[in-house]
Amino acid sequence: MGILTEWITEWLKGLLIEGIMGNLEGLFETVNTRVGEISVQVGTTPAAWNAGVFSLIRQLSETVILPIAGLILTFVATYELIQMILEKNNMHEFDVANIYKWVFKTTCAILILSNTFNIVMAVFDVSQSVIASAAGIVTGETNITPDMLADLEMTLETMELGSLLGLFLQSFLIKFTMLALNIFIFVIVYGRMIEIYLLTSLAPIPVATLSNRELGAMGQNYLRSLFAVGFQGMLILVCVAIYAVLIQGIATGGDPIGAIWGCIGYTVLLCFMLLKTGTISKSIFSAH
Numbered sequence: 001m002g003i004l005t006e007w008i009t010e011w012l013k014g015l016l017i018e019g020i021m022g023n024l025e026g027l028f029e030t031v032n033t034r035v036g037e038i039s040v041q042v043g044t045t046p047a048a049w050n051a052g053v054f055s056l057i058r059q060l061s062e063t064v065i066l067p068i069a070g071l072i073l074t075f076v077a078t079y080e081l082i083q084m085i086l087e088k089n090n091m092h093e094f095d096v097a098n099i100y101k102w103v104f105k106t107t108c109a110i111l112i113l114s115n116t117f118n119i120v121m122a123v124f125d126v127s128q129s130v131i132a133s134a135a136g137i138v139t140g141e142t143n144i145t146p147d148m149l150a151d152l153e154m155t156l157e158t159m160e161l162g163s164l165l166g167l168f169l170q171s172f173l174i175k176f177t178m179l180a181l182n183i184f185i186f187v188i189v190y191g192r193m194i195e196i197y198l199l200t201s202l203a204p205i206p207v208a209t210l211s212n213r214e215l216g217a218m219g220q221n222y223l224r225s226l227f228a229v230g231f232q233g234m235l236i237l238v239c240v241a242i243y244a245v246l247i248q249g250i251a252t253g254g255d256p257i258g259a260i261w262g263c264i265g266y267t268v269l270l271c272f273m274l275l276k277t278g279t280i281s282k283s284i285f286s287a288h
Contacts, residue, residue, distance in 0.1 A: 127230030
């Protein structure tokens, strides 16, 4: 009877160990891959990220939004001309040189508006160039090494049945937690690129107001928002570099399951800081 009980116990322990390792193996590989993709994604320009979406946004911007922006610029230029005339005592003290200044200013505004899409892409080219230059300096190895799982399996073999059952339930929680974090990282990184496309699609409207001193705050804030979302990629890259250092600093000896929970904690911290990068970048560039 004792032999049968021992055999059943060992069989159950084997099932639990296999179940725990099955829940954990491959799980960290998915997160490793997703975190590794962050550096590639933030270093990609809008034109290179998805050619089909980029072409769609460009057509919308140049064929739908640009004519509306042209009407706004016409209103702004006319308003500025009327204001300039009224400032000089209803033309009693009017200087003809002001007309030339107005013509020159309006011409520059038209030129800028007609090249809005290229200007916006130039902003992102500058930010992506900075990100690409920094990538080789700040990035590190973000992989969670398989040695941790190997140490864990050796530790599991020495544990009692009750403890293994508790760890089996923990592994289920770890599995769902890491899957949720994986989705969260995907949403943040890809959401930033969608935000870039949305900002780009409506670019002509705020740019049309830049030439006016009173209405130009709209266009100035838009340009600050462009730089903020562009350089957000730099902050994301720094977050990944910090995450890599923290992950590699986890001690794997003695308490492998604790180390795995530590990895989850650092991954949660990474997701939180990725979420904060947009707010931090906007505060730096005074965008709202």
